[in-house]
Amino acid sequence: MTAFFIAFALFILFYINTLTNTLCIQKEIPDEKQPKVFRTINVLITILLISSYVEVLFK
Known part of the structure; x- marks a missing residue:
């Protein structure tokens, strides 16, 4: 289950x-703002994926 979820998350x-x-x-x-956009979206998606994994793990 964990391997599937990691592959799905990637x-x-x-x-x-x-x-x-x-x-x-x-x-x-602008090019100077793009890293901030990517970082913000990646952090938010990672939080969403981790919370989804925890919810599935403890259900």
């Missing part, structure tokens, strides 16, 4: 980063 993070890159290109976000 796929989700990769896909979210692809979507974030598309957002930055579409909205013409």
Whole structure:
């Protein structure tokens, strides 16, 4: 179960980063602000994935 969830989480993070890159290109976000956008989204998605894992683990 853990291996499946880790593989799923990595796929989700990769896909979210692809979507974030598309957002930055579409909205013409300056290059100096892009790392902050990526970091914020990655932290929030990681928190969401960890909380989902904990919920599944203790259910």
